[in-house]
Amino acid sequence: MTLTTEAPRSGRAGEAEHGKDIGRLVVSCVDGPGIVSRVSTFLLRHGANIVQSDQYSTGPAGGRFFQRVEFHLPELEARLPELERGFATEVAGPLGATFRFRAASALTRVAVFVSRYDHCLLDLLWRTRRGELPMTIVQVVSNHTDLADDVASFGVPFAHIPVTRDTKPEAEQRQLELLAGQADLVVLARYMQILSGEFLDRVGIPVINIHHSFLPAFMGAGPYQRAKERGVKLIGATAHYATEDLDEGPIIEQDVARVSHQANVAEFTRRGADIERVVLARAVRWHCEDRVLVDGRTTIVFS
Ligand SMILES: Nc1nc2c(c(=O)[nH]1)N[C@@H](CN(C=O)c1ccc(C(=O)N[C@@H](CCC(=O)O)C(=O)O)cc1)CN2
Numbered sequence: 001m002t003l004t005t006e007a008p009r010s011g012r013a014g015e016a017e018h019g020k021d022i023g024r025l026v027v028s029c030v031d032g033p034g035i036v037s038r039v040s041t042f043l044l045r046h047g048a049n050i051v052q053s054d055q056y057s058t059g060p061a062g063g064r065f066f067q068r069v070e071f072h073l074p075e076l077e078a079r080l081p082e083l084e085r086g087f088a089t090e091v092a093g094p095l096g097a098t099f100r101f102r103a104a105s106a107l108t109r110v111a112v113f114v115s116r117y118d119h120c121l122l123d124l125l126w127r128t129r130r131g132e133l134p135m136t137i138v139q140v141v142s143n144h145t146d147l148a149d150d151v152a153s154f155g156v157p158f159a160h161i162p163v164t165r166d167t168k169p170e171a172e173q174r175q176l177e178l179l180a181g182q183a184d185l186v187v188l189a190r191y192m193q194i195l196s197g198e199f200l201d202r203v204g205i206p207v208i209n210i211h212h213s214f215l216p217a218f219m220g221a222g223p224y225q226r227a228k229e230r231g232v233k234l235i236g237a238t239a240h241y242a243t244e245d246l247d248e249g250p251i252i253e254q255d256v257a258r259v260s261h262q263a264n265v266a267e268f269t270r271r272g273a274d275i276e277r278v279v280l281a282r283a284v285r286w287h288c289e290d291r292v293l294v295d296g297r298t299t300i301v302f303s
Contacts, residue, residue: 021076022104023048024069025087026290029097031057031065039067042091046083048073054302058295066293068302076103100290108135108288111183113175113191114142118150120189120210123277124284125154133281134288138182141175143193163193172199179203187284188242190276192221197244207242208287209249210280212272214238214256219247224268235259235268237276239283241294250299252283252292 027039036055043050052070057063073079083101092099110128114121121140127133140151143163151158159178163171176199179186188195188209200207213223214236227235236256243249255275259268286292286303293300 020103020105021072021074022051023071023073023076023080023083024102024104024290025067025071025083025099026293027065027067027069027092027097027099028293028295029065029092029095031060031063032095035065035095035097036067038091038095039069042087043069043071046073046079046086048083056300056302064295066295066300068290068293070104102290104289106134109138109182109184110135110187110284110288111139111141111179111185112137112187112189113193114140114147114189115192116144116146117190117273118147119273120277120280121147122150123281124187124189125151125156127281129154133285135185135284139178141178143171143191168193168196172196175199176202179205185284185287187280189280194246195242200242200244206287208252208280208283209240209242209247210276210283211238211240211247212276214254215240215247215251224265224272228263228265228268231261233258233260235272235275237272237279239279241299248297250294250297252286252299252301253279255279 025039029035040050048071050069050071053067055065055067057065080101080103087099087101091097112121112124124133125137128135128137137156140156140158141161142158143161145160148158148160161171161174184205186203186205186207188207190210195207213227214234215238218226224235234256236254238251238254240247240251241249255278257271257275259271286301291302
C-alpha cells in the first residue's frame with residue numbers, strides 16, 4: 001500500500017497533519033542528566049502520549065539543553081492551563097527552564113511589513129490562503145502604497161505608514177499602536193527600513209527578516225550589486241531574527257543557487273527572488289511550528 005499525503009488545499013493548517021488534541025512543548029535550560037526523563041514523566045503523569053521528541057545539547061558540562069515534544073492529550077485545550085501550572089512547579093522551576101505549551105492547531109498571528117518588492121509578501125499571502133502555513137496574516141504594514149490593492153485582494157488589512165529619516169520615531173509609534181496585542185510575530189518581507197532598537201524592545205514579539213544574500217556575506221543594502229562586482233558563483237538568501245545589529249540576528253534558514261559570469265544583476269535579482277520566497281516561507285513555517293529555538297546569536301532548528 002502506498003502512503004501518500006497531499007498538501008492541504010484549504011482550511012486551517014495543522015488540522016490536516018495534527019488532530020485537535022495534539023500539543024507542543026518546547027523547553028530550554030542548562031544541560032544536565034535526567035531532563036528528558038523529567039519531561040516525559042510529567043507528560044505521562046498528566047495522561048499525555050508523546051508522538052515526537054527532539055532534543056539537543058550544546059555540551060553536557062554547562063551547555064544549554066533544548067527540547068521540542070509533540071504529544072497527544074484528549075481535551076487538550078481545556079488541559080493546557082493545568083499543564084502549564086504543573087510544569088512550572090514540578091519541572092521548569094527546579095531546572096530553571098523556560099518553556100511553552102501550545103496546541104499544534106493554533107495559528108500564529110502574523111503582521112507583515114513590506115516596502116515595494118512584492119514577491120515575498122505575495123508568496124506568504126498565497127501560501128497562507130492555501131493552508132500551507134499555520135498562521136493568519138492579521139495586518140500588512142507598508143511605508144509605500146504600491147501593494148495596497150494586492151493585499152486587499154486577499155482580504156487582509158493594509159496600513160500605509162510612511163517613513164523618513166526624520167519621521168521614523170513617529171512612524172514606529174504608529175506601527176506599535178497598530179500591532180499592540182494583535183500579533184504574535186512580525187515578518188519583514190523585504191521591508192527596506194531599519195527598525196530601531198526601541199521598536200524591537202517595545203514590540204515584544206519576534207521579528208523575522210529575509211535578507212537577500214547568503215549571510216554573513218553582503219550585509220546591508222544592495223547585496224546583489226555587490227555580489228556581481230565580487231564575481232560570486234553562488235547567490236543566496238537568509239531568513240533571520242532581526243536584532244538591533246543589522247542583518248546579524250540568529251539565522252533560521254538559508255539557501256543558495258549557482259550563478260555564472262554571464263548573469264547580470266537583473267538575473268541575480270530574478271533568481272534570488274525565488275530563493276528569498278522559499279527561504280522565508282520555510283523559516284516562518286518552522287517558527288510557527290515552534291521548531292526554532294534561539295541560543296544566543298544562533299538557533300537550533302528541529303526541522
Ligand atoms: N533592526 C533591524 N531592522 C531591519 C533589519 C535588521 O536585521 N535589523 N533588516 C532589514 C532588511 N535589510 C536587509 O535585509 C535592510 C533594509 C534597509 C536598509 C537601509 O539601509 N535602509 C535605509 C532606508 C532605505 C530607504 O529609505 O529605502 C534606512 O533605514 O535608513 C538596509 C538593510 C530591515 N530592517
